[in-house]
Amino acid sequence: MLKSVKRSVGGRRVAWSRLFRLALDVLFTFALPYALLNPAPFGLPDLSRSLGNYGVYVLAGVLPTLYIVLDTMHRRVLNPFGLFLLAGALSGAAVSFLKLDGVAFALKDAMHSALLMLACGVSLLLRRPLFEFLFYGLVSPETPKRKQQLGAALSQPQVRRALGWATALVALKAVMLGTVSYLVALWLVTLPFGVAGFNAQVARAHALTFPAAIGLDILFYGAAGWLTLRATRRLTGGRAWPWQEGFWHDLERSTQLERQGAELSER
Structure with missing residues (x-):
């Protein structure tokens, strides 16, 4: 009884922590940049009077990157997927310094999606699906032993196939989002860069694409x-999901059985 209560409390803490982090993500990657670019609806002071339209545009582009860099340093996420997100954020900040409008601006807005699609394709060619690294973060093995168990599980053929299809889905999402971002930017951002109203058009475009x-x-x-998750759960005989307490025990037992079977077949 006491253990179940502790698990329930721990689960609520994790849920609230993730909700808080999601709120910070929305605040720093969308809400604050939007308010900087288009302060009038919020009754906020227009910083372009002191920084200029270009200065505000750059600040709105750099702010999400600073947040992502600090968040990455805090969480110490150094897997390839985390590094890719960090590289995408840094490249986005760098492009913010370019004075782009029209088709060039629309292509810039779709750049991150294009990079994600490219990364997915390269990872599939290298037989290291990009979603594998994201899945590690989803399951969150807490000990070196569990990391080893999860690595062995993800090397199983049925799980490798699932990871490949999962990465393909991520690539498809990138294609769709990149297309939407490009078309919305072409539709809404029509003014030349730097003129009054350009930043507000950028904000409205991002308000649709976000x-x-x-x-x-x-x-x-x-x-x-x-x-x-479904493919990984099958390794345990369908008895437990990765977030359930018995998952790691069942996974260890199934791994031992597979090793014994492999040893017998070699004999």
Whole structure:
């Protein structure tokens, strides 16, 4: 009884922690940049009077990158997927210094999606699906032994296939989001760079693409996670999910049985 209560309390803490982090993500990657670019709806002071339109535009582009860099340093996420996200954020900040409009600006808005699609394709060619590294963060093995167990599980053929399909789904999501971002930017951002109203148009374009990105992330990353979770759960005989207490015990037992079977076949 006491253990179940502790697990329940711990689960709520994890849930609240993730919700808080999601709120910070939305605040620093969307809400604050939007308010900087288009302060009028919020009754906020227009910083372009002191920084200029270009200065505000650069600040709105750099702010999310600073947040992502600090968050990465705090969480110490150094796997390839985390490094890719960090590289994407840094490249986005660098591009913010360029004075782009029209088609060039629309292509810039779709750049991150294009990089993600490229990374997915390269990872599949190298037979190291990009979603594998994201799945490690999803399951969060807490000890070196569990990391070893999870690594052995992810090397199984059925799980490798699931990871490949999951990565393909992420690539498809990148194609769809990149297309939406490009078309929305072409449609809404029509003024030349730096003139009055350009930043507000950029903000409105991002206000449309941000919820689209959230929706596509939920749909495609959710489907990718489900494919991998289902394949991983089969290794335990379908008895436990990775977030359940008995998962690691069942996974260890199934791994031992597979090793014994392999040894017998070699004899």
